[in-house]
Amino acid sequence: MPPYTIVYFPVQGRCEAMRMLLTDQGQSWKEEVVNLETWSQGSLKASCLYGQLPKLQDGDLTLYQSNAILRHLGRTLGIYGKDQREAALLDMVNDGVEDLRIKYITLIYTNYDAGKDSYVKALPGHLKPFETLLSQNKDGKSFIVGDQISFADYNLLDLLLTHQILAPGCLDAFPLLSAYVARLSARPKLKAFLASPEHVNRPINANGKK
CATH class of the missing domain: 1.20.1050.10 (Glutathione S-transferase Yfyf (Class Pi); Chain A, domain 2)
Known part of the structure; x- marks a missing residue:
C-alpha cells in the first residue's frame, strides 16, 4: 500500500502542488476521488474536520488544510530548508x-x-x-x-x-x-507529470473556468 492517500475532487485545485511534490520526490500515493454528487450528499463533508477537502492520510495521521499538508510533507521528506x-x-x-x-x-x-x-x-x-x-x-x-x-x-x-x-x-x-x-x-519527474494525461486532462477548477 502506498504510504499516502489523497482525498479530493477530480480537479487540480489545492492538490496539484502536493501531487507535484510527491511525484518529484519519488513518492507513491493513492487517490480517493470525490465527485460533486457524493460531496453534496453531506455525510463526507460532515466527517471532515473543517468541512472541506483535501484530506491526506499518512498512516494513522489524518490531515486537513492544504498548506498544513504541504508543510508536513516538507518536514517528512526533508524539503523544509536546511535550518x-x-x-x-x-x-x-x-x-x-x-x-x-x-x-x-x-x-x-x-x-x-x-x-x-x-x-x-x-x-x-x-x-x-x-x-x-x-x-x-x-x-x-x-x-x-x-x-x-x-x-x-x-x-x-x-x-x-x-x-x-x-x-x-x-x-x-x-x-x-x-x-x-x-x-x-x-x-525529469515533474516534466513527465506535467505532460501526463492525468495532469493535462484534470480541470484546474471545479467550475471549468481557468
Whole structure:
C-alpha cells in the first residue's frame, strides 16, 4: 500500500502542488476521488474536520488544510530548508503564495467575467515579491530559498503555471520567474507529470473556468 492517500475532487485545485511534490520526490500515493454528487450528499463533508477537502492520510495521521499538508510533507521528506532561517523564509514564501491563491480563487468562483481584466492588471504587483526573492538567492538561478527544492517551490510553481493559463505572458516582465518556471518544469519527474494525461486532462477548477 502506498504510504499516502489523497482525498479530493477530480480537479487540480489545492492538490496539484502536493501531487507535484510527491511525484518529484519519488513518492507513491493513492487517490480517493470525490465527485460533486457524493460531496453534496453531506455525510463526507460532515466527517471532515473543517468541512472541506483535501484530506491526506499518512498512516494513522489524518490531515486537513492544504498548506498544513504541504508543510508536513516538507518536514517528512526533508524539503523544509536546511535550518531554521530557511524554514522561516519558506513559511513566508508559502504564506505569500496563499495570499495570491485566495485572490485567484475569489476571482474564479465569484467574479470571473467582471473581474478578470482588473485582476490581470494588478497581477504584476502580486508577482513582483517572488521575483525579488529569487534575485536575492544566487541571482535567481536556484530555488526560491536556499540551494535545494522545498515544499514552497512546488506550491509556487503550481500557482505560476495556473496564472500562465489565466494570463499568458504574465511572466514576460519577470525574467527570473520565467526561468524558474522553465527550470523546475524541466526536472525529469515533474516534466513527465506535467505532460501526463492525468495532469493535462484534470480541470484546474471545479467550475471549468481557468
